[in-house]
Amino acid sequence: MKVVWGLCLGVLLVGSCQKDVTRDIRPFYYPVEQLGEGLVYEYQTVGETNLAPYYKYYISVQNDTGTFLVSNYYDHLYRNTQFSLEEIIPEGAVLKDYHFMDYDSLGNLSKKIIADVKASSLMAFEWTGEEGYLASEIEFKDFNDSLLLNTLSRKRSYLKDTTYSVLGKERDCVVFSVDEVIAYNNQGEYLEYDSKILEFYAEGLGLVYFKKTIQNNLEQAFELSNQYPIDTLINRADLDK
Numbered sequence: 001m002k003v004v005w006g007l008c009l010g011v012l013l014v015g016s017c018q019k020d021v022t023r024d025i026r027p028f029y030y031p032v033e034q035l036g037e038g039l040v041y042e043y044q045t046v047g048e049t050n051l052a053p054y055y056k057y058y059i060s061v062q063n064d065t066g067t068f069l070v071s072n073y074y075d076h077l078y079r080n081t082q083f084s085l086e087e088i089i090p091e092g093a094v095l096k097d098y099h100f101m102d103y104d105s106l107g108n109l110s111k112k113i114i115a116d117v118k119a120s121s122l123m124a125f126e127w128t129g130e131e132g133y134l135a136s137e138i139e140f141k142d143f144n145d146s147l148l149l150n151t152l153s154r155k156r157s158y159l160k161d162t163t164y165s166v167l168g169k170e171r172d173c174v175v176f177s178v179d180e181v182i183a184y185n186n187q188g189e190y191l192e193y194d195s196k197i198l199e200f201y202a203e204g205l206g207l208v209y210f211k212k213t214i215q216n217n218l219e220q221a222f223e224l225s226n227q228y229p230i231d232t233l234i235n236r237a238d239l240d241k
Helices: 230-239
Strands: 002-006 012-016 039-045 054-063 066-074 080-089 092-103 109-114 116-124 133-141 149-166 169-186 189-202 206-214 219-228
Touching: 039 230, 054 230, 092 133, 109 133, 116 149, 149 189, 149 206, 169 206
Parallel strands: none
Antiparallel strands: 002 012, 012 133, 039 054, 039 219, 054 066, 066 080, 080 092, 092 109, 092 116, 116 133, 133 149, 149 169, 169 189, 189 206, 206 219
């Protein structure tokens, strides 16, 4: 039997009604208290995949309305192509805002799309029951046709505890499974692409490894390879011009 637990301010956990031990994973999520000055997470491909690196710049913001984590995604050309804003509450992390950015051939920002957050639950800091999951979903317009709407939905569930070697140290981690569906509206016909994602979150760091298996069995795997201030990334981008 399934039940729904509603946590305040939008964290929604769907799970079994069995009485399991509650797992506190707050120490494994991004260390908001240490990100006031901002920090870049560099992710490099691992395994047999040979993909370009990417960078996530995290910075926390605290004001009278709450505590927030801002994330900016930079691709291998150092273009800021995605932005997200999540609120950190006692029960977990709630998605508040998500943007996509596109660039012209000269590297100038040409388009910006603000997604509509349909389901906002990113992470619960306490998990009870192996069958529980969190649901998040955004809807966004197509870059090339503003009348077309696309959706990205994810269901995240806790799997187990483990250890993982990252940044030169063996670290305690929690492992999550994510079911992802991307639906593209192609002139009224929706094309869906399903993926399975395995995520490792390390204590004191946040996401340190993930492997994404797309429906045609294509695998993409990345791990955290470095951390540094945003000035380091800016200087690297200037040198590569």
